Amino acid sequence: MRALYVSGATAKCIAAEYGCCERKIYARAGKEGWLRRDLKAEKPPMTPEAADAKARAISGVEADAPVRALKADADLSVAMRAAVRTTVGMLRGGDTTRAYAYGRLAALMLRLDRALGDEAEASAGGRTPQQEAALAAILARLGAEG
Known part of the structure; x- marks a missing residue:
């Protein structure tokens, strides 16, 4: 029990x-x-960047894959769901800074989708001009992040 506890196992795990x-x-x-706390660490803890790289290497999937898979003519609600999935993936991977940006983007798209829900103004493609502009801005920002 001591060896497990000292090596970092949780008390819950040991008790089970x-x-x-x-x-x-x-x-x-x-x-x-x-x-x-009396133990000396054999090596320094991982930096956030190293932890992010290790999480990506383990999963084999980029966290922003749902957003990157969006097509240029994607519906605003589809883009919003992709941004939410990307946010969750980045949070799981430990990339909180980028997750915050994608989360804000998803919230903005949700507000836009609610505000622009009036189908009377819909264009021939099924989206309003405001939705088209919002989607174009989102896709441009994703292209800039590379």
């Missing part, structure tokens, strides 16, 4: 393996002096 409660693990660690 040994059939006891978490409290007992914490009590024993305190009584016997199993302090993780």
Whole structure:
């Protein structure tokens, strides 16, 4: 139990393996002096960039794949769902800065979709001029991010 605890395993994981409660693990660690903070790290922790690169390498899929798969004539609601999926993928991958940008973009598209929901103004392609402009701006921004 000590070896697992000192190596970084959670008390919950150890308790499940040994059939006891978490409290007992914490009590024993305190009584016997199993302090993780006293241990020296063998190597420095990963930087956010390294963690992002490792997460992408493990998954084998770019987090922004849903947005990059959008076609130029994609509907605004489809683009919004792709931005939301991209946001979630980036959050799971640890890329919080880019996830925040895509999340704001998805929220903007949602507001646009709600505000421009009037079908009376719809163009021949099924979208209003405002929706066309919003979609063009989004696709231009994605192209700029490369």
